[in-house]
Amino acid sequence: MSSALQISASISSNSSSFLNCGFGIRPSKSSLPPASRSHGICLCVAAPSEQTGTYKTKVSRNANMAKLQAGYLFPEIARRRSAHMLKYPDAQVISLGIGDTTEPIPEVITSAMAMRAHSLSTVEGYSGYGAEQGDKNLRAAIASTFYGDLGIEETDIFVSDGAKCDISRLQLLFGSNVKMAVQDPSYPAYVDSSVIVGQTGLFQKDIEKYGNIEYMRCTPENGFFPDLSTVSKTDIIFFCSPNNPTGSASSRDQLMQLVQFAKDNGSIIVYDSAYAMYISDDSPQSIFEIPGAKEVAIETSSFSKYAGFTGVRLGWTVIPKELLFSDGFPVAKDFNRIVCTCFNGSSNIAQAGGLACLSSEGLKAMKDVIGFYKENTEIIVDTFTSLGFNVYGGKNAPYVWVHFPGRSSWDVFAEILEKTHLVTTPGSGFGPGGEGFIRVSAFGHRGNVLEACKRLKQLYK
Ligand SMILES: Cc1ncc(COP(=O)(O)O)c(C=O)c1O
Numbered sequence: 001m002s003s004a005l006q007i008s009a010s011i012s013s014n015s016s017s018f019l020n021c022g023f024g025i026r027p028s029k030s031s032l033p034p035a036s037r038s039h040g041i042c043l044c045v046a047a048p049s050e051q052t053g054t055y056k057t058k059v060s061r062n063a064n065m066a067k068l069q070a071g072y073l074f075p076e077i078a079r080r081r082s083a084h085m086l087k088y089p090d091a092q093v094i095s096l097g098i099g100d101t102t103e104p105i106p107e108v109i110t111s112a113m114a115m116r117a118h119s120l121s122t123v124e125g126y127s128g129y130g131a132e133q134g135d136k137n138l139r140a141a142i143a144s145t146f147y148g149d150l151g152i153e154e155t156d157i158f159v160s161d162g163a164k165c166d167i168s169r170l171q172l173l174f175g176s177n178v179k180m181a182v183q184d185p186s187y188p189a190y191v192d193s194s195v196i197v198g199q200t201g202l203f204q205k206d207i208e209k210y211g212n213i214e215y216m217r218c219t220p221e222n223g224f225f226p227d228l229s230t231v232s233k234t235d236i237i238f239f240c241s242p243n244n245p246t247g248s249a250s251s252r253d254q255l256m257q258l259v260q261f262a263k264d265n266g267s268i269i270v271y272d273s274a275y276a277m278y279i280s281d282d283s284p285q286s287i288f289e290i291p292g293a294k295e296v297a298i299e300t301s302s303f304s305k306y307a308g309f310t311g312v313r314l315g316w317t318v319i320p321k322e323l324l325f326s327d328g329f330p331v332a333k334d335f336n337r338i339v340c341t342c343f344n345g346s347s348n349i350a351q352a353g354g355l356a357c358l359s360s361e362g363l364k365a366m367k368d369v370i371g372f373y374k375e376n377t378e379i380i381v382d383t384f385t386s387l388g389f390n391v392y393g394g395k396n397a398p399y400v401w402v403h404f405p406g407r408s409s410w411d412v413f414a415e416i417l418e419k420t421h422l423v424t425t426p427g428s429g430f431g432p433g434g435e436g437f438i439r440v441s442a443f444g445h446r447g448n449v450l451e452a453c454k455r456l457k458q459l460y461k
Pocket of ligand 1: 163187240254274302310315
């Protein structure tokens with residue numbers, strides 16, 4: 001793999017990197033093969049161009065960047081997808097691999113953003129830099145909507161340009177001198193940001209793990225909740241529920257164990273609740289529903305998968321005042337310093353959209369879109385179940401986790417792509433614990449999801 005691709009791999013772990021259409025520039029749609037044109041899939045990020053000259057600066061490469069794995073999941077999928085489209089230029093490729101939303105943003109939300117945008121053209125409505133921590137009204141609305149009676153206040157909320165960005169800012173806050181734990185499998189941004197800030201050792205190819213990270217195995221056998229009696233003490237515990245990729249949400253009892261475990265070890269939990277609104281059962285939607293969590297946990301979340309804001313960019317992180325470092329210094333105060341140094345506040349237009357999301361009509365509109373994706377999820381779950389597969393997730397998340405025992409995730413990915421022109425995600429890309437699984441995303445237009453399921457039924461009947 002080229003060095004440019006390695007860089008692109010390290011910075012991108014979701015949809016954009018799937019859509020690899022060459023380096024450097026965003027090609028015009030007309031230059032694409034028919035399959036990609038018909039699905040509007042060329043959205044590749046501008047990545048650095050490959051080395052062309054021989055002149056070198058005297059700056060050494062950051063050794064932590066060099067630790068990142070070249071064979072990273074999403075660019076490899078993009079490469080295979082591109083090769084497939086070259087081989088079958090007329091194929092109708094459908095992606096159920098991308099964790100990106102597909103349905104339009106409800107108008108109650110876009111009209112608020114449009115109004116805010118227009119007001120910037122007026123003397124009265126113009127505003128420049130806002131508060132780094134976010135608009136006061138939006139912070140208050142997030143606190144009351146998502147944490148109503150949990151004792152989280154407006155001042156505990158930091159509005160951001162998305163959960164992924166906050167994950168990296170949190171790593172900057174913790175620094176290189178901590179050890180972290182992650183669920184295995186898990187959303188790749190936790191591990192990669194840990195590598196980048198220098199918390200880890202080298203990647204150990206034989207076990208497919210980085211040194212100095214505690215991988216907490218989550219399997220069907222343990223209900224996708226780690227056996228904490230076998231987990232070593234770490235400073236930081238990244239925990240995502242509902243989980244990407246397994247789609248499973250932890251129960252109240254499990255989260256009580258997690259909070260107790262953190263307290264016993266003096267650890268901080270970074271709880272990623274980016275899919276909490278997809279929960280259908282009585283699993284907690286926030287870690288702060290667990291008594292005592294305010295002393296041990298941070299929560300990060302996002303409008304991305306609730307309101308189709310993956311491109312608009314808006315999220316938030318909650319750091320309760322009660323959360324203290326070992327010297328008694330409030331974690332929120334240090335995070336405030338990081339935010340003021342590294343971030344100049346979320347876009348005022350995006351924040352107007354966020355506020356509209358939390359109005360009563362906005363909330364209803366978001367729930368309707370989530371309901372649509374949940375119907376997609378049911379269609380996918382029913383398809384794989386009817387074919388005799390063991391299927392996990394789906395109930396509380398837009399991801400379906402399908403087991404192909406004894407098979408390599410990449411082989412299954414390749415078989416499905418070759419025989420049905422469907423893109424899925426090999427589970428092993430989310431950590432060694434994902435081997436033998438594929439992740440199927442429910443983000444898609446209904447027609448595509450139905451067509452994809454028809455093809456899967458033909459393949460595995
Ligand atoms: C678990 C999880 N956290 C965070 C994110 C990123 O969210 P955002 O778009 O707010 O950066 C994603 C995106 O796929 C995700 O799956």
